[in-house]
Amino acid sequence: MSNDASIDTALDTRYRDASLSVDERVEILLSQMTLEEKAGLFFQTMIVMGEGGELSEGDPVFGIASNRDYVVERRMNHFNLFGSAPKASDMAAWHNKLQELAASTRLGIPVSISTDPRHSFSENPGAAFFAGPFSQWPEPLGLAATADPELVERFADIARQEYTAVGIRVALHPQVDLATEPRWARQLQTFGEDADLAGSLGAAYVRGFQGGSFGAGSVSTMTKHFPGGGPQKDGEDPHFDYGREQVYPGDNFEHHLKPFEAVFAAGGRQIMPYYGMPVGTEYEEVGFGFNKGVLTGLLRERYGFDGIVCTDWGLVTDQPIMGTDFAARAWGVEHLTPAERMIKILDAGADQFGGEHDPSMLIELVESGAVSEERLDVSARRLLREKFELGLFENPYVDAAAADAIVGNAEFRAAADAAQRASIAVLSNKTALPFSRGAKLYIEGIAPEIAAQYGQVVSSPAEADVAILRITAPYEERGSMFENFFHAGSLDFPEDALAHVADVSAAVPTVVDVFLDRPAILAPVVASADAVVANWGASAAALLDVLSGAVPAQGKLPFDVPRSMAAVEASRPDVPFDTEDPLFRFGHGLSL
Template sequence: MRASVIAVKSGALASALAWSGLSSAALAQAQPGIESRGKGTVTEAGLSFRDADGDGALDPYEDWRRATGERVADLLPRMSRVEKAGMLLIDTLNAGCEGGTEDTTARDYIQSQRMTRFILRNTVTGNPSACEGEPGRGGFDVSPARMAEFTNAVQELAEAQPLGIPVIFKSNARNHYNTNPRFGISGGAGAMTEFPKEPGIAAAVIGTGGTAPVEKLTEVMGREWRALGIRGMYGYMADLATEPRWYRVDETFGENSEVTARIATAIVEGLQGPALGPESAVALTMKHFPGGGPQQGGRDPHYSFGKNQVYPGGAFADHVAPFRAAIDAGVASIMPYYGVPIDAAWEGEPFEQLGMSFSREMIDGFLREDLGFGGYVNSDTGIILDRGWGLEDRAPAERFATAVNAGVDVLSGFHDVALVTGLLDTGSISEERLDEAVGRLLTEQFDLGLFEDPYVDPAAAAEIIGDAEHRAKGQEVQKQSLVLLRNENGILPLAAGGRVYAIGMAPDALAEAGYQVTDGNPAADGARPGAADHDAAVIRVTVGNANTRDYRSRSPAYGADPDRLNPDTGKVWGAEDPCEMWPDQNPRCVDDVGLIFGGALPWEIDDISFSAMAEAASWEITPPLATIREVLAEASPQKSVLVINFRAPYVLDSESGLRDAAGLIANFEVSDAALVAVLSGAFDPVGGLPFALASNLDAVIANDPDLPGYPGEDTLYPFGFGLDYGR
């Protein structure tokens, strides 16, 4: 409400405030936007309020003038036990293809399971899926307008419930150029504005000396997510990339604790603001506490062979520091990782060796008491039915109760409210603990203003997503993220108008920059033109994994192969799957969906040098190393520029021949247009390496997983390294 209107109503409003017990500070509050699509509104003292319970009266929890704590205190006793129990659950709820809730689990989740938190995984795109067949795990691809229509439809279902508690949608990162998105890990950008992947954000921050690249990301992301009705995020990752073999390095902001802490702070400030409120774009769930980077052998705890987080270098405090920074900035939520801490200690006190979300020492003790975190704790997905490390011998109900009693407030990847009410019936979870968790969760929904207006405008979403101004900011940060590592004989920038051989990228961007381009990408039969007689050859290189979808814990070709043993256990790789160790409690094998979350076959995780990857079955270099060598020979190394996508700190071993190229650029997922701007000299490179690159594979394997970098003699390029054109 404008000040002039408030002045006219001041007498009546003061009277209403005195009657209700509200402080006079409410006089200064502006009327927020109110939208109801079922139960209507109520008016008091000329002000409008959403009638969430539909009783025609203004209840304290419906009164936006009141402090959040007062509203929570009023709502809690109005809630039934099952309504409270449902709030402890969050699971995937993908949009229907046409933007509605038909053929989705929305009605069951809201009306029966009484859930109010959901994970959205659909890709938002300008080329939506045909509404045919069964969608994959990530759902149908939908347009921006359809996504907004879906979130509205779900909010309408929630509004129709007795107390009208709005829902909150969460998502993994979306606004990044991502050539290999993985279900449950990171989403594809689709129509949304693309920034470089997280290591690229760090490279831009290091190179520019400030957090402006982060601020551009949060500004654009905040507008786009809010337009779709996505007000929560599973992210960002504050983990440190100290273990190069860990396949999630490309979601981190690099190996440096101080840089990651600065970025974490800027992200919280950019997306949440100084305090969580209706103007906040997105409430964050920072992950994976207390730092998921130091995985034993680089093996990830999504899989049964990767349960342990190890700290042989004694650097536990460095991994915690970015989370401490996020907490100080007011992050709304924290997500612990699956892993079991090995040799982890805080101020001399070791932690119990139990999955993070099951450890009261870790959550209620360390996170809340020692670090002062006051928000809610959201488990990682699947700890109840699959990745309950440390409690594999317990039934799902006991895992659930243990996590809640350790301090976890909402359990991800689970949607069975009857299990929760059963635990309340037996006293395994107390009513007091239930109210504590629900109070924390409701606080976020009140603070974000969802009780006043949870709806969005689908037409506006279609205009906002990926608009020209947003894309310009994304492109700028993409350019800033590129790191020039080698520039022998001044090969870069490429001479204007020259003949350029391009492989691993489309020729269009180079042609548009005025170059005479030969498209060196192989045809379907493998044939490609030769690279001789060109002024330069540009070879864009990507690395991924292949042949991992058939991995099974009990398969003689994979997890049960007696010729392949885990060096840490001396057993076959599938031996630690709970279905093998405690089959009664674990009827299905955790890893029997293949390695869908990413990474190489466990016996090839060490193989991150280019020579080793070229020989491995589960690594794939594009173009193949043999082709890269051919092009280097045809064009001459002194006329060749390698552009390598470092999704991890791969080793440019001397045997690979890649060091011979005169030009070398590190990229962290950027468009061809951003790359060509640097290749042509239209944009001078400024990025700095977010992690060190080893000179040999032995150094990677020998390095302590919790410590960054390598000894000088084993370092090819140190953290922060980056050249410019010196102009």
Template sequence: MTNVREAKAMTSSQDVEDRIAALLEGMSLEEKIGQLNLVQCTGPDVVEDLADDIRAGRIGSILNVVDPEAIRALQHIAVHESRHGIPLLIGRDVIHGFHTIAPLPLGQAASWNPDLVRDCARIAAQEASAFGINWTFAPMIDIARDPRWGRIAESLGEDPFLTGELGAAMVTGFQMSETGEADTMIACAKHFAGYGASEAGRDYNTTNIPLNELRNVYLPPFLAAREAGVGTFMTSFSDIDGIPATANDFLLKTVLREEWNFDGAVVSDWDAIHQLCVHGLCENDTEATYLSATAGVDIDMVSAAYPRHLPELVTAGRLSERRIDELAGNVLRAKIHGGLMDRDVTAFPAQPSRMAALAAVRKAAEQSLVLLRNEHAVLPLGTDRIERLAVIGPLADEPAEQLGTWVFDGDASRSVTPLSALQSMLTGVAEIDYVRALETSRSMDRSGFEAARNAAASADVAILFLGEEAILSGEAHCRADITLPGAQADLVREVRKAGTPVIGVILAGRPLALAEMIDQFDALIYAWHPGSMGGPAIADMLFGRCVPCGKLPVSFPTLSGQVPIYYSHKQTGRPATPETVIHIDDIPAGAEQTSLGMTAFHLDAGYQPLFPFGFGLSYTSFAYHDLAIDRQEIPLGGRVVVEASITNTGECAGTEIVQLYVRDRFGSLTRPVRELKGFERVELAPGETRRVSFELHTDDLAFFGRDGQFAAEPGDFDIWVAASSVGGLHGSITLLP
């Protein structure tokens, strides 16, 4: 593959800078500011509406135009009818697919497979670029530890290391090409930074993040994207400790430009420059423009604050034209590195093979499914043992809902639903009795419950397709109570009365709090919103044609009130243990006041998640043994090799995701109880054993300490090789001064 950014780097950076300087020298102030102006214009007259401004150089980027003929006409005007012939950035939210939809990013993260994530982004880029779209607002690499937040669906989970690995893979998929540059898109790492820490899980809400937490948790995935060559960054809507990200000098100047040497473009989120006034940071759009431009926002998304107010700020001497040159230069550099300046942007690549795209997202759907429960090995089902199957629930046959949130261009006609996949699989083999039972996932109408119970009673097994409609997660769709919405829990209990084995398949955009009903399921598959080919993937897993291998990229709370809950929490001075937890129902009436348990737990939920980060069952079993660490003492700058043997002790082939965790026992700042530092997918035949090896450099043990410096501190470290963030083979090392 050819990395577009690397290919362009073959031309010396000085040549690029000379090219930018030559362009800027010939541009008027209005034309320079035009490069900073991102506009939205939709409707049948978009070309006519924008033509004059593009011709005059007053627009540098366009948002949400998806008609390829309109895009071609607009690019022709920009290249052939404007003074400088600078192509337009054509932006669109292409998040987890264009027409062919892969699982939600959170679902893709459950694969723990960077190659798969890269391939899904590659397909999205190929499909969208065939329509002339050259800029996507992905990946979203906010660390998400509160599943009430709707945008957790768009995230890659709660862990900085996993998010960084997968986010970098997504950047590569968007920006790399087998055939050249025309079928690529410029990626955009968002939201810089800390948006996932929004208070109460409410979108657009304030964030208060200690500097060490910002440095050690929220920024590392963005650095990984930067190192992967991401072309653009997007600022967060939220304020961070009182300073909105769109005017945050520390983030945009100190970190992004000075420390990380990022030379691409920074775009505001939607109308975020004007919203500085709404935040209360400044009193009018002129001041908002000044603060954003001085902080380092290069592109103004749709607020029109830049074209309206930058000229007056330059005339008044508050901003120099040199500063405008810097902002416009960053945009031009992004266009050059993205290949737009050196190809015919009116010639779009051919659409990729639909069959190949569907095959890829089917594989992604299979690897995203997480088996959470499988009592008495009820799964996989056998076609030789099933004569009648009850398929129940509001999400069994919803082609659009299974695509998930934020799929503006998703083609639901490409969807294969679970019901249709099961019908195709079992034709001539078994009868299927389908009962919707609830009109939507939010419905409270129980009139279909009797039919559902009767269908289950006459079947060999009942499969319930439950969860959330796509609209219940994503941007601006946050929930305070993250249990199953509507009357779905009651539906499960009603079906359970039939005495038939009950298998749950949950399609949702977030982890749900399932503790109150988990025992109602004999088996439970978490399917997230699995995309176009979710149905065949689920059917194959139910009947053992594929073996579960997904692992959770985020912890599942026991109750809604337990969040935020995540594996890499701090120890505290009074850590909870199973022996110290007291349940609210065990407190005697009239008990004297006392600090019950005297450790950090909830009386009604304990302290552990329902399912931990990294957890996922299989149809086979794996044994971990023979941990070996090649040295116990390591000097700064040294390396250690950690090995373990993994054996498939079951009766079918399977893939295990082996995980490496560390803990810094004593630090200048308190450190998490565990931190993921590596993972490897291991395919094993029955009875097969494989030696898995991880290499840790002391830099992998570094963090931002009390002195504000990024360094590894001498001392003792725990090491685990494990199947999840709980348990595993344990060893230790000592880092020498």
């Protein structure tokens, strides 16, 4: 019970009585909430930890206020955790202090902590975080390369245990968009190009995170980006104004809904609509977070979805991103004021404003009559229900002393390592693979001490029996650091990179391992190298286990690899497998 509640004799605290139904508890609490307390529910923004598990004073560079300001002054209680800590116990200790802060407020509504993915190999503050203390798995494209729903559910179950150990109760994932536009900047966190596979793995992901029955041990999943974010014009990302349009020249809008249907059937709790705006469809040409035809007509009415809908980040106000001055992603409604955008989002059927942290604007809209308090109550019920069903009112705290023994433990890391090996796909092989243990190895992109466990490391291709080069798929450099986190543009490798592969390959049988976050134009690499391998997040040891034949090569491509950029440019971005005469087909992968 909060300190304020203990002295407020008029407060009906029966909402804390677990013997009552969730609906009863929601109504008892909601009936006592002030407008300010209701408004605080509607905002989910980034929050940071202090060092050593302490509360934070915020981060002015990223426009993040102090923990106390958010929870006590603004009455907010939904936060996306930005960054990590070296130790899980520090994350857990911070979480408990934040819950103590929430308990000190009048109603003591507990905080819900959410997160972008944090179990893999990429660091994009707009999409994912380094694993840190958590077990490290392939990216979702790599999970898709295993084509194994049981493996994906096992991953999600382990991630659930690690999240709950530190107090994270909402996953801002899975991302079940279809990678139908080869240039698209966000496909690394998808399950690839095939709708059936994406749906099967997305459903397994939800089951693993939410558990057999939704409750105190669950992590609620926020599936994104409804109604499918893959068909981006020229593959550009709608974080930026030049990527705002989603196009459907193949009239294939409905196809992109299939993975979401599988997630709904699996019980997915929350949805995030995409930034993009549909062009040339029956729907209004405004961003999906503002789109009533999509959120109410399609999601709420056609699919009967009554869970939480949270917009993608920064649709209302021009909140800074990583110190940039990018405007709000209010595509199609740029002319509206922030207050008008907020009204349109609520009218569309969303429940929360992602990345926004100014409840006073919503309060003013209600006080002016522009938004009714009854409309707030519709979403407030959903938001409160989730907290009750997660068991946060019964016990918002975690066992900080136990966190380090759970997060990243040996069993979880072994499962993650096995998944890394299972995801690696061998695309071509003449004679180099498997290489003999003890061979002379020329390496690039691999730590010598790791390679030395598999062979004799030499300093030049001329001395080697085999060369192993680890490279990354190409992308175009853009004007800011934040833009460059989103790999976009041409899929052609630079000439100097191709020349280097050709030079090494001329001297020694060469294996090229490509971090294939987008389906790069591999034809010139395949022509030069003795073998080409793809990974989507794998350690050097996992790679060398496969290349040496210590474990079998099992991975299969989760998308087509196009033969040329001309084929990509001629393809329809909403249609899967639409590039002419691809170099490698979806599902391709050699055994060794």
